[in-house]
Amino acid sequence: xxxxxxxxIPGPSQVPPQVNAAMLxxxxxxxxxxxxxxxxxxxxxxxxxxxxxNEVLILTGSGTAAMEASVGSxxxxxxxxxxxxxxxxxxxxxxxxxxxxADVTVLxxxxxxxxxxxxxxxxxxxxxxxxxCATHNETSTGVTNDIASLGALCQKYDSLxxxxxxxxxxxxxxxxxxxxxxMMVTGSxxxxxxxxxxxxxALSPKALAVIDKNEATNYYLSLKKAKxxxxxxxxxxxxxxxxxxxxxxxxxxxxxxxxxxxFARHALLANACRRAVEALGLTLLADEEHASKTVTSFSxxxxxEKVRQIMKKKYGYAVAGGQDQLKGKIIRIGHMxxxxxxxxxxxxxxxxxxxxxxxxxxxxxxxxAAAMAxxxxxxxx
Amino acid sequence: xxxxxxxxIPGPSQVPPQVNAAMLxxxxxxxxxxxxxxxxxxxxxxxxxxxxxNEVLILTGSGTAAMEASVGSxxxxxxxxxxxxxxxxxxxxxxxxxxxxADVTVLxxxxxxxxxxxxxxxxxxxxxxxxxCATHNETSTGVTNDIASLGALCQKYDSLxxxxxxxxxxxxxxxxxxxxxxMMVTGSxxxxxxxxxxxxxALSPKALAVIDKNEATNYYLSLKKAKxxxxxxxxxxxxxxxxxxxxxxxxxxxxxxxxxxxFARHALLANACRRAVEALGLTLLADEEHASKTVTSFSxxxxxEKVRQIMKKKYGYAVAGGQDQLKGKIIRIGHMxxxxxxxxxxxxxxxxxxxxxxxxxxxxxxxxAAAMAxxxxxxxx
Numbered sequence: 220x221x222x223x224x225x226x227x228i229p230g231p232s233q234v235p236p237q238v239n240a241a242m243l244x245x246x247x248x249x250x251x252x253x254x255x256x257x258x259x260x261x262x263x264x265x266x267x268x269x270x271x272x273n274e275v276l277i278l279t280g281s282g283t284a285a286m287e288a289s290v291g292s293x294x295x296x297x298x299x300x301x302x303x304x305x306x307x308x309x310x311x312x313x314x315x316x317x318x319x320x321a322d323v324t325v326l327x328x329x330x331x332x333x334x335x336x337x338x339x340x341x342x343x344x345x346x347x348x349x350x351x352c353a354t355h356n357e358t359s360t361g362v363t364n365d366i367a368s369l370g371a372l373c374q375k376y377d378s379l380x381x382x383x384x385x386x387x388x389x390x391x392x393x394x395x396x397x398x399x400x401x402m403m404v405t406g407s408x409x410x411x412x413x414x415x416x417x418x419x420x421a422l423s424p425k426a427l428a429v430i431d432k433n434e435a436t437n438y439y440l441s442l443k444k445a446k447x448x449x450x451x452x453x454x455x456x457x458x459x460x461x462x463x464x465x466x467x468x469x470x471x472x473x474x475x476x477x478x479x480x481x482f483a484r485h486a487l488l489a490n491a492c493r494r495a496v497e498a499l500g501l502t503l504l505a506d507e508e509h510a511s512k513t514v515t516s517f518s519x520x521x522x523x524e525k526v527r528q529i530m531k532k533k534y535g536y537a538v539a540g541g542q543d544q545l546k547g548k549i550i551r552i553g554h555m556x557x558x559x560x561x562x563x564x565x566x567x568x569x570x571x572x573x574x575x576x577x578x579x580x581x582x583x584x585x586x587x588a589a590a591m592a593x594x595x596x597x598x599x600x
Numbered sequence: 601x602x603x604x605x606x607x608x609i610p611g612p613s614q615v616p617p618q619v620n621a622a623m624l625x626x627x628x629x630x631x632x633x634x635x636x637x638x639x640x641x642x643x644x645x646x647x648x649x650x651x652x653x654n655e656v657l658i659l660t661g662s663g664t665a666a667m668e669a670s671v672g673s674x675x676x677x678x679x680x681x682x683x684x685x686x687x688x689x690x691x692x693x694x695x696x697x698x699x700x701x702a703d704v705t706v707l708x709x710x711x712x713x714x715x716x717x718x719x720x721x722x723x724x725x726x727x728x729x730x731x732x733c734a735t736h737n738e739t740s741t742g743v744t745n746d747i748a749s750l751g752a753l754c755q756k757y758d759s760l761x762x763x764x765x766x767x768x769x770x771x772x773x774x775x776x777x778x779x780x781x782x783m784m785v786t787g788s789x790x791x792x793x794x795x796x797x798x799x800x801x802a803l804s805p806k807a808l809a810v811i812d813k814n815e816a817t818n819y820y821l822s823l824k825k826a827k828x829x830x831x832x833x834x835x836x837x838x839x840x841x842x843x844x845x846x847x848x849x850x851x852x853x854x855x856x857x858x859x860x861x862x863f864a865r866h867a868l869l870a871n872a873c874r875r876a877v878e879a880l881g882l883t884l885l886a887d888e889e890h891a892s893k894t895v896t897s898f899s900x901x902x903x904x905e906k907v908r909q910i911m912k913k914k915y916g917y918a919v920a921g922g923q924d925q926l927k928g929k930i931i932r933i934g935h936m937x938x939x940x941x942x943x944x945x946x947x948x949x950x951x952x953x954x955x956x957x958x959x960x961x962x963x964x965x966x967x968x969a970a971a972m973a974x975x976x977x978x979x980x981x
Contacts, residue, residue: 220861220864220865220868220940220979221853221857221861221862221865221938221940222940222941222942223938223940223942223943225942243624472602476602480601480602481602483601484601484602487601533979534940534941534942534979535940535941535942536942557602557604559601559602559603559604559915559916560601560603560915560916560946560949560950561603561604561606561915561916561917561942561946561947561949561950562604562946564945564946564949564968565941565942565943565945565946566942568941568942568945568968568972569941569942571972572972572975572976572979575976576976576980582969583969583972583973583976584965584966584968584969584970584972585965585969587945587949587965587968587969587972588963588964588965588966588968588969589965591949591952591953591964591965591968592964594953595953595956595957595964598601598914598915598953599957
């Protein structure tokens with residue numbers, strides 16, 4: 220049976236037709252005045268979404284490129300780095316720090332839990348770190364970490380704070396400046412509603428000062444080069460011009476909807492999704508306090524991979540499974556970016572139908588009803 | 601709150617991304633060999649969908665253009681025409697026949713009911729008609745008429761049969777040749793999954809003979825000219841080349857899914873929609889036997905226009921109201937063409953939420969659950 224491809228994995232996410240249309244614009248030369256003017260215009264919009272007064276650098280590469288650019292542009296051989304790991308993407312900071320020869324301290328937490336502030340405070344009080352790496356929204360588990368407290372700690376102990384907000388920027392309230400984050404990183408393909416291919420780093424003056432005096436250990440991903448080029452509204456190497464067009468259109472959509480409204484929509488969909496999962500008797504991975512607004516993870520006493528296959532094949536809904544240690548154990552639903560009530564309701568219905576097909580006891584419509592109750596109150600408010 | 605525009609009116613319907621992509625092809629000259637080759641290729645696909653061995657003419661104009669072309673190319677001043685009217689689009693045949701000076705006999709039936717075969721038989725046995733006009737799927741009510749019986753009658757009494765299949769062709773099993781229809785008309789913007797702008801007429805040899813010997817009373821909409829041009833895989837006037845590209849892509853999608861599968865999908869969605877409407881305590885307009893597979897109409901003891909407004913504004917789902925005598929009295933949901941389970945479930949949930957908001961007693965999720973029960977059985981089968 221014909222089904223539409225409905226992408227509800229935790230990124231890449233759906234791309235709005237307005238953004239697709241923007242990508243049809245003819246390519247212009249990236250060394251032209253037209254491009255510089257366009258870049259400057261887009262950059263102003265990005266700053267609003269990042270909630271920062273500093274510049275946001277744009278890299279042609281996906282989220283990991285911006286993570287590597289940040290680590291590689293700051294860390295010199297032997298530098299002490301603290302990595303706070305709450306899932307797969309926290310581990311990536313450990314691997315990156317090792318690549319650049321850092322003296323890495325790892326604080327690892329059970330997947331599905333947030334980091335423990337008391338422990339981080341203790342470790343930071345005992346050793347000075349040049350860089351602290353943390354994940355705002357752990358895509359692999361659907362857990363959101365408290366970044367404001369880390370910002371205060373880094374301020375107190377004079378460390379740079381590097382935050383991965385790949386799966387939350389544009390969907391959750393992220394106060395880059397107020398939280399005192401020195402390097403805020405995200406990618407294009409999540410709540411920013413773009414195809415994969417661009418990534419972003421907002422740099423504080425403190426981070427810039429460190430980067431400026433470092434020996435170069437990278438080239439394409441050099442933030443020093445990127446920052447210098449951006450001073451002339453240019454890029455050190457060829458940028459993905461098409462995605463710059465897309466970015467401009469997506470920023471317009473986000474700012475026209477209004478940041479508060481965007482965040483409220485994500486929170487509403489997340490809440491509706493969680494209530495549906497509970498109503499179906501499934502087990503949410505993240506607790507209420509640390510639940511992500513962009514991705515919901517849960518386990519079920521069934522063959523979750525089979526459930527995902529049915530959802531995709533029979534109903535068109537693509538949701539994600541677990542990664543690494545959670546492989547085959549959880550399902551992750553992405554509700555980020557270009558997502559509305561209809562998307563979520565349809566996905567929950569497909570989940571119910573697929574659970575029933577693998578023999579899980581489902582009273583069809585129960586999850587949808589729970590989600591609808593949340594939506595009804597939220598939309599009326 | 602951001603909502604996606606989700607078009608579920610009974611046409612125009614949603615256009616698949618594959619079809620949109622096809623329309624990006626550069627325009628070619630319509631008098632070129634390339635166009636002729638393309639036209640010939642598309643025409644072969646169209647014949648399969650129309651279930652006819654005869655040629656299907658393609659007009660650049662919407663459905664009414666093909667209706668007028670058919671009436672105007674056959675009817676000469678004073679010709680006796682029988683119009684079987686079961687709704688707004690049946691009335692259009694009356695108006696068209698009058699424009700061309702026909703001696704019109706009208707058999708009108710209550711909106712929401714099919715025509716009465718016994719009465720039509722009686723009328724046809726008492727008077728010879730050059731042309732009988734009927735509606736296969738009455739878009740204004742969601743009623744499907746029995747065309748095979750009319751075909752047999754027209755054969756018996758030597759009348760031409762002109763059928764409006766605008767809102768059913770490509771979504772329902774329509775046997776143009778087997779039902780002995782002389783002129784089968786449809787438009788691009790319904791179950792054929794295209795934007796509005798093209799319309800189609802399949803002509804029997806019997807119809808062609810009549811058209812050939814008639815005096816011209818039309819020009820742009822002359823089927824004689826269209827047929828002559830098609831002999832060289834051309835069109836008498838400039839065709840909408842872009843929509844020809846779209847048509848080719850849409851025909852490919854329909855034929856790849858398989859006609860039987862396309863019809864089964866429409867039947868499943870229609871059945872799920874009707875069961876949801878019943879579960880919500882609303883009143884279906886068409887009876888089970890004559891219920892359309894592409895549009896479902898129902899009434900409710902609420903302000904249906906307000907319900908439609910909420911559905912559109914808060915949830916993005918555009919559904920239609922009633923027309924003319926049914927204005928303000930019914931809601932019509934289109935489930936034709938590029939539609940899947942997710943579309944229908946989302947629409948039903950929006951209907952429930954909106955009904956509840958205007959004070960109609962809704963146990964949220966009840967309609968969705970009824971639809972899901974149908975879908976579960978249908979998809980497993």
